[in-house]
Amino acid sequence: MTSPRTRLAAALSLPALALAALTACGDDDGDPKPAGGTATEGTAEPSGSGEPSEPASETPEAATVPVYFVGDTPQGPRLYREFRQVESDDPALAALALMTSGDALDPDYDTLYPGGSFASVEIGDDMITVGLPDESWTTAPEGMSEAEARLAAQQMVYTLQGVAQERLPVSITLDGAPADLFGLAGEVGNDPEIDVRALVNITTPAEGATVSGTFTADGVSSSFEATTPWEIRKGGADGKVVAKGFATAEGWMDKLYPWQTDVDVSDLAPGDYTFVALTDDPSGGEGGGPMVDTKSITVQ
Structure with missing residues:
Protein backbone atom coordinates (compact mmCIF):
# COMPACT_ATOMS: atom_id res chain seq x y z
CA MET A 1 0.00 0.00 0.00
CA ARG A 197 -9.04 23.61 1.93
CA ALA A 198 -11.09 20.42 1.81
CA LEU A 199 -14.70 21.46 1.34
CA VAL A 200 -15.81 19.42 4.36
CA ASN A 201 -13.94 19.08 7.65
CA ILE A 202 -15.12 17.43 10.88
CA THR A 203 -14.24 19.18 14.13
CA THR A 204 -16.29 17.04 16.51
CA PRO A 205 -16.11 14.10 17.07
CA ALA A 206 -12.33 14.02 17.15
CA GLU A 207 -10.45 10.99 15.85
CA GLY A 208 -10.82 8.12 18.33
CA ALA A 209 -13.67 9.71 20.32
CA THR A 210 -16.05 7.63 22.44
CA VAL A 211 -19.73 8.53 22.06
CA SER A 212 -23.06 7.31 23.37
CA GLY A 213 -26.75 8.22 23.21
CA THR A 214 -27.02 11.40 21.18
CA PHE A 215 -23.87 13.41 20.51
CA THR A 216 -23.31 16.70 18.69
CA ALA A 217 -21.21 16.61 15.54
CA ASP A 218 -19.87 19.79 13.97
CA GLY A 219 -17.38 21.13 11.49
CA VAL A 220 -17.19 23.33 8.41
CA SER A 221 -18.15 22.80 4.78
CA SER A 222 -18.97 24.38 1.45
CA SER A 223 -21.51 21.95 0.04
CA PHE A 224 -24.30 22.21 -2.54
CA GLU A 225 -27.18 24.28 -1.13
CA ALA A 226 -25.44 24.17 2.29
CA THR A 227 -26.39 20.49 2.76
CA THR A 228 -23.71 18.40 4.50
CA PRO A 229 -24.66 14.70 4.54
CA TRP A 230 -23.29 12.45 7.30
CA GLU A 231 -23.14 8.70 7.77
CA ILE A 232 -22.05 6.17 10.36
CA ARG A 233 -20.39 3.12 8.86
CA LYS A 234 -19.56 -0.20 10.45
CA GLY A 235 -16.34 -1.91 9.41
CA GLY A 236 -14.26 1.11 8.45
CA ALA A 237 -14.63 4.05 6.09
CA ASP A 238 -15.82 1.75 3.28
CA GLY A 239 -18.10 -0.29 5.52
CA LYS A 240 -21.86 -0.70 5.70
CA VAL A 241 -23.89 2.45 6.38
CA VAL A 242 -25.84 1.90 9.61
CA ALA A 243 -27.10 5.45 10.18
CA LYS A 244 -27.28 8.63 8.13
CA GLY A 245 -28.65 12.14 8.04
CA PHE A 246 -27.56 15.63 7.10
CA ALA A 247 -26.60 18.96 8.59
CA THR A 248 -27.38 22.38 7.16
CA ALA A 249 -24.42 24.75 7.14
CA GLU A 250 -24.71 28.51 7.48
CA GLY A 251 -23.86 29.01 3.81
CA TRP A 252 -21.91 27.66 0.83
CA MET A 253 -20.09 28.50 -2.41
CA ASP A 254 -17.78 31.38 -1.46
CA LYS A 255 -16.07 29.89 1.61
CA LEU A 256 -16.44 27.25 4.31
CA TYR A 257 -19.29 27.68 6.78
CA PRO A 258 -20.01 26.07 10.17
CA TRP A 259 -22.40 23.11 10.39
CA GLN A 260 -23.73 21.27 13.42
CA THR A 261 -26.11 18.37 13.97
CA ASP A 262 -27.23 15.90 16.63
CA VAL A 263 -26.40 12.25 15.92
CA ASP A 264 -28.37 9.51 17.68
CA VAL A 265 -26.38 6.30 18.18
CA SER A 266 -28.58 4.83 20.91
CA ASP A 267 -29.83 2.05 18.58
CA LEU A 268 -26.33 0.96 17.56
CA ALA A 269 -24.57 -1.97 19.20
CA PRO A 270 -21.47 -0.99 21.19
CA GLY A 271 -18.33 -1.17 19.10
CA ASP A 272 -16.11 0.64 16.63
CA TYR A 273 -17.58 2.72 13.80
CA THR A 274 -16.61 5.50 11.40
CA PHE A 275 -18.36 8.86 11.35
CA VAL A 276 -18.33 10.32 7.83
CA ALA A 277 -19.17 13.85 6.64
CA LEU A 278 -19.46 14.55 2.91
CA THR A 279 -20.16 17.30 0.46
CA ASP A 280 -23.45 16.88 -1.37
CA ASP A 281 -22.85 15.74 -4.96
CA PRO A 282 -25.73 16.59 -7.31
CA SER A 283 -23.64 15.43 -10.29
CA GLY A 284 -23.93 11.82 -9.19
CA GLY A 285 -20.16 11.37 -9.23
CA GLU A 286 -19.51 12.92 -12.63
CA GLY A 287 -17.39 15.62 -11.04
CA GLY A 288 -15.12 13.12 -9.31
CA GLY A 289 -17.37 12.46 -6.35
CA PRO A 290 -17.89 14.19 -3.01
CA MET A 291 -15.17 15.39 -0.70
CA VAL A 292 -15.13 13.38 2.52
CA ASP A 293 -13.77 13.59 6.06
CA THR A 294 -13.90 10.60 8.41
CA LYS A 295 -13.34 10.00 12.12
CA SER A 296 -13.03 6.67 13.88
CA ILE A 297 -15.38 6.53 16.88
CA THR A 298 -16.36 4.02 19.55
CA VAL A 299 -20.01 3.69 20.53
CA GLN A 300 -20.56 2.69 24.14
Whole structure:
Protein backbone atom coordinates (compact mmCIF):
# COMPACT_ATOMS: atom_id res chain seq x y z
CA MET A 1 0.00 0.00 0.00
CA THR A 2 1.37 3.43 -0.89
CA SER A 3 1.86 5.97 1.88
CA PRO A 4 -0.35 9.08 2.14
CA ARG A 5 2.65 11.23 1.26
CA THR A 6 3.32 9.19 -1.91
CA ARG A 7 -0.32 9.49 -2.98
CA LEU A 8 -0.26 13.23 -2.28
CA ALA A 9 2.88 13.72 -4.35
CA ALA A 10 1.42 11.79 -7.28
CA ALA A 11 -1.82 13.76 -7.24
CA LEU A 12 -0.13 17.12 -6.89
CA SER A 13 2.01 16.47 -9.94
CA LEU A 14 -1.06 16.85 -12.18
CA PRO A 15 -0.99 20.20 -14.04
CA ALA A 16 -4.73 20.72 -13.44
CA LEU A 17 -4.06 21.04 -9.72
CA ALA A 18 -1.81 24.08 -9.92
CA LEU A 19 -2.77 26.37 -7.06
CA ALA A 20 -3.56 30.08 -7.03
CA ALA A 21 -0.86 32.66 -6.33
CA LEU A 22 0.38 32.71 -2.76
CA THR A 23 -0.33 36.37 -2.28
CA ALA A 24 -4.09 36.02 -2.79
CA CYS A 25 -6.26 36.67 0.25
CA GLY A 26 -9.47 34.89 1.19
CA ASP A 27 -12.22 34.82 3.78
CA ASP A 28 -12.01 32.79 6.96
CA ASP A 29 -14.14 30.11 8.47
CA GLY A 30 -15.78 29.64 11.82
CA ASP A 31 -16.36 26.50 13.86
CA PRO A 32 -18.64 25.92 16.86
CA LYS A 33 -15.74 24.82 19.08
CA PRO A 34 -12.37 23.10 18.88
CA ALA A 35 -12.52 19.36 19.48
CA GLY A 36 -11.23 18.54 22.94
CA GLY A 37 -10.37 22.15 23.70
CA THR A 38 -11.76 24.96 25.78
CA ALA A 39 -11.76 27.78 23.27
CA THR A 40 -15.01 29.53 22.40
CA GLU A 41 -15.42 29.41 18.64
CA GLY A 42 -16.89 32.16 16.52
CA THR A 43 -20.13 31.23 14.78
CA ALA A 44 -19.77 33.70 11.92
CA GLU A 45 -16.95 34.26 9.51
CA PRO A 46 -15.57 37.78 9.36
CA SER A 47 -15.65 39.29 5.90
CA GLY A 48 -12.78 41.69 5.33
CA SER A 49 -12.01 42.02 9.04
CA GLY A 50 -8.90 39.87 8.74
CA GLU A 51 -9.65 37.99 11.97
CA PRO A 52 -10.15 34.22 11.68
CA SER A 53 -12.77 32.63 13.94
CA GLU A 54 -10.49 29.88 15.21
CA PRO A 55 -8.98 31.17 18.46
CA ALA A 56 -6.02 29.64 20.22
CA SER A 57 -7.27 29.02 23.78
CA GLU A 58 -4.68 29.13 26.55
CA THR A 59 -4.51 27.76 30.08
CA PRO A 60 -1.43 27.95 32.34
CA GLU A 61 -0.33 24.54 31.02
CA ALA A 62 -1.73 24.21 27.49
CA ALA A 63 -3.13 26.04 24.50
CA THR A 64 -5.64 24.75 21.94
CA VAL A 65 -4.46 25.65 18.44
CA PRO A 66 -5.52 24.86 14.85
CA VAL A 67 -3.03 22.77 12.90
CA TYR A 68 -3.40 22.24 9.15
CA PHE A 69 -2.44 18.98 7.46
CA VAL A 70 -2.88 17.66 3.91
CA GLY A 71 -5.27 14.93 2.81
CA ASP A 72 -6.51 13.35 -0.40
CA THR A 73 -9.76 14.45 -2.07
CA PRO A 74 -11.27 13.50 -5.47
CA GLN A 75 -10.21 16.97 -6.65
CA GLY A 76 -6.63 16.60 -5.41
CA PRO A 77 -4.77 17.18 -2.13
CA ARG A 78 -6.22 19.85 0.15
CA LEU A 79 -5.86 21.20 3.68
CA TYR A 80 -7.63 19.63 6.65
CA ARG A 81 -7.62 21.14 10.15
CA GLU A 82 -7.28 19.58 13.58
CA PHE A 83 -7.53 21.42 16.88
CA ARG A 84 -4.69 20.29 19.14
CA GLN A 85 -3.47 21.02 22.64
CA VAL A 86 0.16 22.17 22.92
CA GLU A 87 2.33 23.68 25.63
CA SER A 88 1.40 27.33 26.01
CA ASP A 89 4.90 28.82 26.32
CA ASP A 90 5.21 29.00 22.50
CA PRO A 91 1.99 27.67 20.93
CA ALA A 92 2.77 28.93 17.42
CA LEU A 93 6.09 27.10 17.25
CA ALA A 94 4.53 23.98 18.80
CA ALA A 95 1.73 24.05 16.22
CA LEU A 96 4.29 24.27 13.42
CA ALA A 97 6.22 21.33 14.87
CA LEU A 98 3.08 19.17 14.70
CA MET A 99 2.40 20.40 11.17
CA THR A 100 5.87 19.79 9.73
CA SER A 101 6.15 16.33 11.33
CA GLY A 102 2.73 15.24 10.04
CA ASP A 103 1.82 14.28 13.60
CA ALA A 104 -1.93 14.23 12.99
CA LEU A 105 -4.46 12.33 15.08
CA ASP A 106 -6.31 11.37 11.90
CA PRO A 107 -4.31 8.76 9.94
CA ASP A 108 -5.75 10.13 6.68
CA TYR A 109 -3.82 13.39 7.16
CA ASP A 110 -0.16 13.97 6.33
CA THR A 111 2.32 16.78 5.65
CA LEU A 112 4.30 17.94 2.65
CA TYR A 113 7.31 19.02 4.74
CA PRO A 114 10.52 16.99 4.52
CA GLY A 115 11.01 16.76 8.31
CA GLY A 116 12.36 19.06 10.97
CA SER A 117 10.62 22.28 11.94
CA PHE A 118 10.86 26.04 11.81
CA ALA A 119 13.45 27.66 14.06
CA SER A 120 11.37 30.57 15.35
CA VAL A 121 8.04 32.39 15.13
CA GLU A 122 7.25 36.01 15.98
CA ILE A 123 3.67 37.27 15.71
CA GLY A 124 3.67 41.04 15.31
CA ASP A 125 0.93 43.64 14.84
CA ASP A 126 1.01 43.50 11.04
CA MET A 127 3.29 40.59 10.15
CA ILE A 128 4.15 37.06 11.25
CA THR A 129 7.87 36.29 10.94
CA VAL A 130 9.15 32.72 10.82
CA GLY A 131 12.72 31.51 10.80
CA LEU A 132 13.84 28.62 8.60
CA PRO A 133 15.88 25.88 10.30
CA ASP A 134 18.67 26.04 7.70
CA GLU A 135 19.46 26.91 4.10
CA SER A 136 18.10 23.61 2.78
CA TRP A 137 14.52 24.92 3.14
CA THR A 138 15.17 27.87 0.81
CA THR A 139 14.87 25.57 -2.20
CA ALA A 140 12.39 22.78 -2.86
CA PRO A 141 13.62 19.31 -1.85
CA GLU A 142 14.27 16.86 -4.67
CA GLY A 143 10.97 15.62 -6.04
CA MET A 144 8.85 18.47 -4.63
CA SER A 145 6.84 20.17 -7.37
CA GLU A 146 5.89 23.83 -7.38
CA ALA A 147 2.29 22.85 -6.58
CA GLU A 148 3.49 20.86 -3.56
CA ALA A 149 5.63 23.79 -2.41
CA ARG A 150 2.67 26.16 -2.65
CA LEU A 151 0.39 23.84 -0.69
CA ALA A 152 3.09 23.32 1.94
CA ALA A 153 3.32 27.10 2.30
CA GLN A 154 -0.45 27.26 2.76
CA GLN A 155 -0.20 24.66 5.55
CA MET A 156 2.13 27.03 7.37
CA VAL A 157 0.20 30.22 6.63
CA TYR A 158 -3.20 28.87 7.72
CA THR A 159 -1.74 27.34 10.88
CA LEU A 160 0.02 30.54 11.92
CA GLN A 161 -2.92 32.80 11.05
CA GLY A 162 -5.18 30.54 13.10
CA VAL A 163 -2.92 30.83 16.12
CA ALA A 164 -2.51 34.59 15.63
CA GLN A 165 -6.25 35.11 15.05
CA GLU A 166 -5.51 37.49 12.19
CA ARG A 167 -5.01 37.05 8.45
CA LEU A 168 -1.50 38.48 8.58
CA PRO A 169 1.12 37.95 5.87
CA VAL A 170 4.01 35.66 6.79
CA SER A 171 7.60 36.78 6.27
CA ILE A 172 10.27 34.09 5.80
CA THR A 173 13.75 34.62 7.25
CA LEU A 174 16.99 32.72 7.70
CA ASP A 175 19.31 33.86 10.47
CA GLY A 176 17.35 37.13 10.61
CA ALA A 177 17.69 37.93 6.89
CA PRO A 178 14.90 37.67 4.28
CA ALA A 179 14.73 34.25 2.65
CA ASP A 180 12.53 32.11 0.42
CA LEU A 181 10.60 29.00 1.45
CA PHE A 182 11.07 26.12 -1.03
CA GLY A 183 11.94 28.61 -3.77
CA LEU A 184 8.77 30.67 -3.33
CA ALA A 185 8.46 34.35 -2.45
CA GLY A 186 9.86 35.41 0.92
CA GLU A 187 6.50 36.84 2.00
CA VAL A 188 3.34 34.76 1.62
CA GLY A 189 -0.34 35.18 2.36
CA ASN A 190 -3.34 32.87 2.48
CA ASP A 191 -4.92 31.65 -0.73
CA PRO A 192 -8.76 31.65 -0.67
CA GLU A 193 -9.83 28.71 1.47
CA ILE A 194 -12.28 27.55 -1.20
CA ASP A 195 -9.22 26.85 -3.38
CA VAL A 196 -6.94 25.08 -0.89
CA ARG A 197 -9.04 23.61 1.93
CA ALA A 198 -11.09 20.42 1.81
CA LEU A 199 -14.70 21.46 1.34
CA VAL A 200 -15.81 19.42 4.36
CA ASN A 201 -13.94 19.08 7.65
CA ILE A 202 -15.12 17.43 10.88
CA THR A 203 -14.24 19.18 14.13
CA THR A 204 -16.29 17.04 16.51
CA PRO A 205 -16.11 14.10 17.07
CA ALA A 206 -12.33 14.02 17.15
CA GLU A 207 -10.45 10.99 15.85
CA GLY A 208 -10.82 8.12 18.33
CA ALA A 209 -13.67 9.71 20.32
CA THR A 210 -16.05 7.63 22.44
CA VAL A 211 -19.73 8.53 22.06
CA SER A 212 -23.06 7.31 23.37
CA GLY A 213 -26.75 8.22 23.21
CA THR A 214 -27.02 11.40 21.18
CA PHE A 215 -23.87 13.41 20.51
CA THR A 216 -23.31 16.70 18.69
CA ALA A 217 -21.21 16.61 15.54
CA ASP A 218 -19.87 19.79 13.97
CA GLY A 219 -17.38 21.13 11.49
CA VAL A 220 -17.19 23.33 8.41
CA SER A 221 -18.15 22.80 4.78
CA SER A 222 -18.97 24.38 1.45
CA SER A 223 -21.51 21.95 0.04
CA PHE A 224 -24.30 22.21 -2.54
CA GLU A 225 -27.18 24.28 -1.13
CA ALA A 226 -25.44 24.17 2.29
CA THR A 227 -26.39 20.49 2.76
CA THR A 228 -23.71 18.40 4.50
CA PRO A 229 -24.66 14.70 4.54
CA TRP A 230 -23.29 12.45 7.30
CA GLU A 231 -23.14 8.70 7.77
CA ILE A 232 -22.05 6.17 10.36
CA ARG A 233 -20.39 3.12 8.86
CA LYS A 234 -19.56 -0.20 10.45
CA GLY A 235 -16.34 -1.91 9.41
CA GLY A 236 -14.26 1.11 8.45
CA ALA A 237 -14.63 4.05 6.09
CA ASP A 238 -15.82 1.75 3.28
CA GLY A 239 -18.10 -0.29 5.52
CA LYS A 240 -21.86 -0.70 5.70
CA VAL A 241 -23.89 2.45 6.38
CA VAL A 242 -25.84 1.90 9.61
CA ALA A 243 -27.10 5.45 10.18
CA LYS A 244 -27.28 8.63 8.13
CA GLY A 245 -28.65 12.14 8.04
CA PHE A 246 -27.56 15.63 7.10
CA ALA A 247 -26.60 18.96 8.59
CA THR A 248 -27.38 22.38 7.16
CA ALA A 249 -24.42 24.75 7.14
CA GLU A 250 -24.71 28.51 7.48
CA GLY A 251 -23.86 29.01 3.81
CA TRP A 252 -21.91 27.66 0.83
CA MET A 253 -20.09 28.50 -2.41
CA ASP A 254 -17.78 31.38 -1.46
CA LYS A 255 -16.07 29.89 1.61
CA LEU A 256 -16.44 27.25 4.31
CA TYR A 257 -19.29 27.68 6.78
CA PRO A 258 -20.01 26.07 10.17
CA TRP A 259 -22.40 23.11 10.39
CA GLN A 260 -23.73 21.27 13.42
CA THR A 261 -26.11 18.37 13.97
CA ASP A 262 -27.23 15.90 16.63
CA VAL A 263 -26.40 12.25 15.92
CA ASP A 264 -28.37 9.51 17.68
CA VAL A 265 -26.38 6.30 18.18
CA SER A 266 -28.58 4.83 20.91
CA ASP A 267 -29.83 2.05 18.58
CA LEU A 268 -26.33 0.96 17.56
CA ALA A 269 -24.57 -1.97 19.20
CA PRO A 270 -21.47 -0.99 21.19
CA GLY A 271 -18.33 -1.17 19.10
CA ASP A 272 -16.11 0.64 16.63
CA TYR A 273 -17.58 2.72 13.80
CA THR A 274 -16.61 5.50 11.40
CA PHE A 275 -18.36 8.86 11.35
CA VAL A 276 -18.33 10.32 7.83
CA ALA A 277 -19.17 13.85 6.64
CA LEU A 278 -19.46 14.55 2.91
CA THR A 279 -20.16 17.30 0.46
CA ASP A 280 -23.45 16.88 -1.37
CA ASP A 281 -22.85 15.74 -4.96
CA PRO A 282 -25.73 16.59 -7.31
CA SER A 283 -23.64 15.43 -10.29
CA GLY A 284 -23.93 11.82 -9.19
CA GLY A 285 -20.16 11.37 -9.23
CA GLU A 286 -19.51 12.92 -12.63
CA GLY A 287 -17.39 15.62 -11.04
CA GLY A 288 -15.12 13.12 -9.31
CA GLY A 289 -17.37 12.46 -6.35
CA PRO A 290 -17.89 14.19 -3.01
CA MET A 291 -15.17 15.39 -0.70
CA VAL A 292 -15.13 13.38 2.52
CA ASP A 293 -13.77 13.59 6.06
CA THR A 294 -13.90 10.60 8.41
CA LYS A 295 -13.34 10.00 12.12
CA SER A 296 -13.03 6.67 13.88
CA ILE A 297 -15.38 6.53 16.88
CA THR A 298 -16.36 4.02 19.55
CA VAL A 299 -20.01 3.69 20.53
CA GLN A 300 -20.56 2.69 24.14
